[in-house]
Amino acid sequence: MPGRQLIMNFPVTATSHTLADYVARGGYQALAKALAMTPQDITREVVASGLLGHGGAAFPVGRKWGVVKLDDGQPHFLCTNADEGEPGTFKDRWILEHAPHLLLESMLIAARALQVRNCFVYMRGEFDLPYRRLAAAIEEAYAGGYFGEKVCGSDFACDIVIIRGAGSYVCGEASGLLSSVEGKRGYPRNRPPRLTVKGLFQRPTVVNNVETLSNVAGIIRDGAEAFKQLGKPKCPGTQLVSISGHIEKPGVYEVEYGYPLQKFLFDDCGGITGGKKLKCIIPGGISTKVLTAAECEPLTYDKESLEKAGSSLGSGGMIVIAEDTCMVRLLQVMLRFYHHESCGQCTPCREGMGWMHKIIDRIVAGDGRREDIDRLYAISALNDGTTICGMGDAAGYATVGILNKYRDEFEYFIEHKRSKLGGNLEAVHA
Amino acid sequence: MPEIFINGQSVQAEDDETVLQAALRTGHYIPYFCWHKSLSIAGNCRLCVVQPEGKNWVEIACNMPVSEGMRVLTDSDIVKKNRKATLQFITLNHPVDCGICDKAGECTLQDYHFEYNGERSISDVPKVKSTKYVELSERIVLDNERCILCSRCVRFTREISKSNALGIKQRGDESLLRAVEDGALDRDAYSDNVVDICPVGALLSKPFLHKARVWYLKPTRSVCPSCSRGCAIDIWHRKPEWKLRNLDPKENTAIARVTPHDNPEVNGPWICNKGRDLAQIFERARADGAMLKGKPVELSAAIEMARRLIDGARQRVAIVSSWGSNEELAAAKEALAGRFATFFKADRVAEEGEPLQDDLLLRADKNPNTTAARTTFGDASAAAPTFPADTDLVLVWGEGFDFARLPAKARIIFLGSYLAPENGHADVFIPISIQTERAGHYTNFAGVVSGFEPCFAKAPSVAHAEAVFASLAGGPRS
Numbered sequence: 001m002p003g004r005q006l007i008m009n010f011p012v013t014a015t016s017h018t019l020a021d022y023v024a025r026g027g028y029q030a031l032a033k034a035l036a037m038t039p040q041d042i043t044r045e046v047v048a049s050g051l052l053g054h055g056g057a058a059f060p061v062g063r064k065w066g067v068v069k070l071d072d073g074q075p076h077f078l079c080t081n082a083d084e085g086e087p088g089t090f091k092d093r094w095i096l097e098h099a100p101h102l103l104l105e106s107m108l109i110a111a112r113a114l115q116v117r118n119c120f121v122y123m124r125g126e127f128d129l130p131y132r133r134l135a136a137a138i139e140e141a142y143a144g145g146y147f148g149e150k151v152c153g154s155d156f157a158c159d160i161v162i163i164r165g166a167g168s169y170v171c172g173e174a175s176g177l178l179s180s181v182e183g184k185r186g187y188p189r190n191r192p193p194r195l196t197v198k199g200l201f202q203r204p205t206v207v208n209n210v211e212t213l214s215n216v217a218g219i220i221r222d223g224a225e226a227f228k229q230l231g232k233p234k235c236p237g238t239q240l241v242s243i244s245g246h247i248e249k250p251g252v253y254e255v256e257y258g259y260p261l262q263k264f265l266f267d268d269c270g271g272i273t274g275g276k277k278l279k280c281i282i283p284g285g286i287s288t289k290v291l292t293a294a295e296c297e298p299l300t301y302d303k304e305s306l307e308k309a310g311s312s313l314g315s316g317g318m319i320v321i322a323e324d325t326c327m328v329r330l331l332q333v334m335l336r337f338y339h340h341e342s343c344g345q346c347t348p349c350r351e352g353m354g355w356m357h358k359i360i361d362r363i364v365a366g367d368g369r370r371e372d373i374d375r376l377y378a379i380s381a382l383n384d385g386t387t388i389c390g391m392g393d394a395a396g397y398a399t400v401g402i403l404n405k406y407r408d409e410f411e412y413f414i415e416h417k418r419s420k421l422g423g424n425l426e427a428v429h430a
Numbered sequence: 431m432p433e434i435f436i437n438g439q440s441v442q443a444e445d446d447e448t449v450l451q452a453a454l455r456t457g458h459y460i461p462y463f464c465w466h467k468s469l470s471i472a473g474n475c476r477l478c479v480v481q482p483e484g485k486n487w488v489e490i491a492c493n494m495p496v497s498e499g500m501r502v503l504t505d506s507d508i509v510k511k512n513r514k515a516t517l518q519f520i521t522l523n524h525p526v527d528c529g530i531c532d533k534a535g536e537c538t539l540q541d542y543h544f545e546y547n548g549e550r551s552i553s554d555v556p557k558v559k560s561t562k563y564v565e566l567s568e569r570i571v572l573d574n575e576r577c578i579l580c581s582r583c584v585r586f587t588r589e590i591s592k593s594n595a596l597g598i599k600q601r602g603d604e605s606l607l608r609a610v611e612d613g614a615l616d617r618d619a620y621s622d623n624v625v626d627i628c629p630v631g632a633l634l635s636k637p638f639l640h641k642a643r644v645w646y647l648k649p650t651r652s653v654c655p656s657c658s659r660g661c662a663i664d665i666w667h668r669k670p671e672w673k674l675r676n677l678d679p680k681e682n683t684a685i686a687r688v689t690p691h692d693n694p695e696v697n698g699p700w701i702c703n704k705g706r707d708l709a710q711i712f713e714r715a716r717a718d719g720a721m722l723k724g725k726p727v728e729l730s731a732a733i734e735m736a737r738r739l740i741d742g743a744r745q746r747v748a749i750v751s752s753w754g755s756n757e758e759l760a761a762a763k764e765a766l767a768g769r770f771a772t773f774f775k776a777d778r779v780a781e782e783g784e785p786l787q788d789d790l791l792l793r794a795d796k797n798p799n800t801t802a803a804r805t806t807f808g809d810a811s812a813a814a815p816t817f818p819a820d821t822d823l824v825l826v827w828g829e830g831f832d833f834a835r836l837p838a839k840a841r842i843i844f845l846g847s848y849l850a851p852e853n854g855h856a857d858v859f860i861p862i863s864i865q866t867e868r869a870g871h872y873t874n875f876a877g878v879v880s881g882f883e884p885c886f887a888k889a890p891s892v893a894h895a896e897a898v899f900a901s902l903a904g905g906p907r908s
Contacts, residue, residue, distance in 0.1 A: 168601070185598065190473035190493045344579060344598070344605035346474040351519035354603040358555035369554075382515040385487050386476055 002268045002301075003256025004230055006218050006238050007211070012098050017133055019140040022101040028146065030221035034109040035154045037220075039070055042113035046216060048224035050236045055081055055172075055209030056285065056315045057390075058235075058303055061216075067196035068114050068204045077205040078116040079181065080107060080213055082123040082130070083165050083172035086285030087337060089317030091240035092210035094252040096123075096130035099214065100137035104160070106216035108151060111158045114206055119160040122177050125167050135162060169341035173389045174207040175199075176343065187345045188389035211240050211316075231257030235303040239316045245281075246273040246322035246427040257302035264301060265320065273427040276322040280405070284314020286334050287394030289401030290321075311401070322427045326419045327406040331399060332360045333425070338395040349392035352379045356399065363410065366417035373410050376403060432498040435483070437505060443496040450478050450491035453504060460504050461513065461542050463520075463629045464580035465492040468699055469589055472581050477516045477542070481506045488512050510546070517547040523558040523603060524630070525575045526551075533631030535644040539578065558603050566596075566608075567615035569622055569636050569703065577607050577632035583624035590700060591790065593618035607632070619785045619792065623700050626689055635706070638687045646672045647686050652882040653872045654688070654705040655753060655798035655865055659791050660874030661701045662693035665708065665866060667885050683886045685709040685866065695878055702791055704784065715849040717861045718889050724854035729861075729893055733901050736825075736843045736858045740902060743823035743841070746770045749812045751828030751845075752797035753777045754895060755870025756879065759799070759806045761899040762827065770825065774803035775812030777830040793875055802873040826856075827895065845895055862895045863888040 001008070015021050022028070034042055047062030068076055080103065084092040095103055107119050123131055138160055141147050149157045163181050170176045171186035178200045180186040189195075199205025215237055219227045228236045235257045241264075244250045248270030255264060265271065265278065272278050278293040289311040291299070299305045303313050321330070339357035344350045356379050359372050380396030387393065403410065412420040434443050436458045443452035448471070453460050463475035471493050479488035483501035488509055491502070503509060520539065528534040560574035579598065584607070587595045595614035600606050615621045625635045649664035666686045673682040688708050690701040720732035727735075740746060748770040750762055766772060778796045780786055787794040797803075817824075817837050824836050825843040833852050836842060844856035853859045867888040871881045888894070 190471065190490070192493070192495065339602060342602040344600070344602045347476045347516055347519045347578070350579065350603050350605065351522045354558065355519075355522060355553065355555060362555070375552075382512070382519070386479070386512060386516075388473060 002253055002259045002264045003238065005254045005256075006227075006230065007095065007099060007102065007214055007240060008252075008254040010099075017098050017100055017137070019101055019137065019144055022099075026221075027101055027217075028105050028152075030217040031105050031108050031146065032152060034112050034220050035152060035156060037112075039113045039115055042109060042220065045224050046113070046219060049215075049219045049227045050224075050234070051212065051215055051219060051227070052235060052237075052303065053209055054211040054215075054239060054316065056086065056287070056313075058313055061208065061212055064196060064206060064208070065110075065114060067194065068206060070115050072204070075118070075203050076114050076116045077200040077203055078107060078111050078114055078119045079174075079178065079200060079205060079207045080119070080121040080210055081172060081174065081177055081207055082121050082127070082134075082210045083177060084124055084127075084210070084315075085169045085172045086287060086315045086317050087334075088244055088282065088319040089242055089285050089315040090244075091242040091252050091316050093127065093130050094240060094242075095210050095214050096127065097133050100134045101141065102214045102217055103134070103210055104137055104141050104146065106213040107160065108146060108158055109216050109220050110206070110208070110213055112151075112156055116206075117157060117159065119158060120181055120200070121160065121162045122171070122181055123162055123164050124172075125165045127164075131162065131164065138162070168343065169337075170343040170389065170391060173391065176389060177207060178205060185343075187343055188391075190388055209315075232300075232302045232304065239301070239313065241301070241316045241318050243269055243318045243320060245318075245320035246276065246325070247271070247320040248273060255301050257300075258305075259301045261296050261299040261301050261305075265296070269320075272320065272322045274322075276324070276427055279321045279323045279325055281321065282317075282319040282398075283311050285317040286319065286337070286398050287390075288312050288314035289397050290405060292405055324421050324424055325427070326421045326423045326425065327402055327409045328360070328364060328413045328419060329423055329425055331402050332357075332364050334398055334402075335360050335395070338391070338398075342391065346388045346392075348383045349387045349395070352383050352392065353395060355379055356395070363413055364423075368410075368414035368417075370414060372414060373403060373407065432496050432500070434496050434499070435501040437503055438501075445496075447496050448492055449480060449494040449496055449500070449502055452496055453480075453491060458504055460491050461538075461546060462492060463538060463578060464582060466582050466585075466627055469582060469585040469627075472585065475516070475520075475578070475580050477513060479509055479512045479516075480504050481509050513546045514549070517543055518549075518552055520578050521547075521551050522553050522555075523575070524578065525557065525573075527576070528631075530640075531576065531631035532634050532639060532644070533576075533628070537631060538629035560604075560606065564608075565636075566633070567613070567618075567621055570615060570625060571634050571636055571639065572607060573632050573634070574606055576630050578630055579605050579607070580629055582627045582629070583607065583633060586624055586627060587615075587618060587621075591618050591620040591623070593621070595621070596624070619702050619704075619788070620700060620790065622703050622706050623690070626699070635687065637706075642668070642686050649689070649691075650883050650885040651691060652865070652885070653798060653880045654701060654708070655711070655872070656702070656704045656708070656796060657791075657793040658795040658797060658800055658875040659697065659793045660798050660872050660878065660880050661697035661705055661791060662691040662880055663701055663705060663708075664689050664691045665885050685712060685885070693880070696874060696880065697791055700791065702785075704792075712864055712866050716864075716889075716892075717846055717849050717853050717859070718891050720861060720891070721853060721856070721859040723857055729891055732858050732860050733893070733898060736860065736898075736902060739823055739841050739843060739858060740769070740825075745818050745820045746823045746825070747815075747817055747821050747840075748772045748825040749815070749827065749831055750774050750803055750807055751777050751895075752800040752803040753828050753865070754799060754803065755865075755868070755882075756799070756802045756873060757870050758895045758899065759802050761896045763806050765899040765903040766825070771810075771818060771821075772807040773810045773812035773815045774800070774807050775828070775831050776800070777828045779830070795875065798872045798874070801875055801877065805873075826852075845898060847892075860898055861892045862898060863892050867892075868894055868896075 175189035339353040342353040383392035462478040478491040480502040564572040654661040692699045842856040866885040
């Protein structure tokens, strides 16, 4: 494993996801500790840990929590974002399947810190085993006295409900998620107001990613200082990386921040399929900018390093792309996705995604025009910061990222009406 | 009262305003599609962008609360560029079929395109095809290709009319406005307002469909007589300069459509569907000649006869109209006072199935001026009139009174506007003008007085009730 582990630190067995096994390996001790702490102390500990969000934006968790005013006399809500929909990302699924109690314990601690009576888990509708595992874990937790009127016999009361999505990418955006929980169309909302001021049912709401929350139990149990021992000072802890694409050993790996990227790719993950050369990686779900092999070389896997290289951690969904892969067709796949998933609420994204998709389709069909590349740039630019949620921006980043670095492939495709690299998306075996 | 700066000019904003509201109120126009002053903020059209001074990005003004010292630019290069882009995005899949669109001439998209874009579409990809002529209700048709998905109509049915009749299905550029179920919009007594608030020609009124180009029409301020709310309306009819001789004369004096005229004190920007159907009331067959016992006579002869009958009667009763204007009621009072026992009547009662009353606008009293009729003539209602025993003359003004209830031997003077069997039964029938032919005022149920203007000239053979009452007044003849 690349570096030290916080979450994947136990052997997966047939029963490792159950309450008994979780308690046996020290589970729910953090909750007991948290129940003896004041809510303010819990938040202070999380702030001190420097934990960043693992959903994509890497926003400091403590800062998000700090906005919620504990004494404002209104109900607060906690919502776990388990609508893991960023292409290339399947790390939350690991937690939900193998460590559901870690999430539940962390949610209880967060609920305690934020004075939340009702917690929600908004789960991707396509998740089957994760749903069954989490639902079973919730039943166990209720039976074990961890949820309900008296959590572990204390005066703290907390309930939890799983809400399942219906297959929309945009519902993974925090405010779209809350609209969906409310039973409305999963349209993201305009800010202001922030969700921590007016979120679910117009009440202060904290929405955190599954993996983000799952770190909380460890932080409370071992203390913020212990957590900060891992990773980098500005980016402490670990990241579950779901690596896929042209890689020998795809899967979910827990990577300690600061771990060398090359080492991770070639030692831990076994290198590129069929011994090929690396062309580029998409480091954190398709909405992050692509990094060429040369750019990857000096990098370590952490926020600072990736941002310096012009990309970001994203959601940890790393896609590895081998040489001989056609970037035009890759972009086509990505734009088809964005077109299909645009919710259609605000103008630039609704119209722009379809426009870009049609242009790239035209290029791939051999009808590309010389001005098409500039048009893709222009549409991306006009989606940057002009939409309600981040989806328009994300599609733009992804497009610009690929166009900047592989413009020659697009020009070749337009001029010769065929791919420079045979149009392959699969790694071609020699 | 925070002070903000729009394009460098100081503006006193209200505490709970947004930048868009403050800007519009102080004459700094910012274009917008989805925002509406009476609806919640959707922020989806992305047209009302402004640039925070010193920043290199834009934000939408409709969702930007004002704060002390805030500085925004509404006309900077980046704002212009973004607006232009948004208009390009919107016309990307809009059919631009203005030539056959009823909204042309009063279409926000059209206006903004000329004002803020002015360029041809830069797109050369095929447009998204969608459904056209979707009958959302008996009254409204929808063209999904023209729809820009601003969601004003959806918000209207959720927040104002509360019918929840409309929603958006599918997603992305295939999003479709639809009624949530068949007939949902038919059950909305205010549904036609969505046609007015639609910034483009997606929602169209079926009765008005392809009836007129709006630039041939002109609005005349009026008051809706359909109930005692007295909503401010505009009655649209052909402009005098566009009255063509080779058109059917009826076309030239027809009510083309009725739209609300925003009056925050009475109706805000809304009216009910009944108010849109004034043509059904005002364009019934008109009585245009005076009669004595069914025999046509000159108007002056009929008035002379009426005077004579009044002078000769001993016990006179008048049943006055609650559709008379304040001025007419005052003239009637002047003419009848002291000589007549008076009752006011409801000229119109709710038809079967007509919505009676709700929390938004509709009132159970389906007459515009019951308030003034009551204050002028007292509380005696003609619903249960008690005629004095020796009544020998009854003056009936307006519709809605059954002549069978009149004392058998009494002579009848009838002031009416429409063809009716009663006209011939009256001893004297005097045809009078209708609301669209005269000016006047109504007092609504809450005491708010609103005025209306004439849309058309009355026929020479028809009298204004005010003039009739003036000449029926007692005292020496001129």
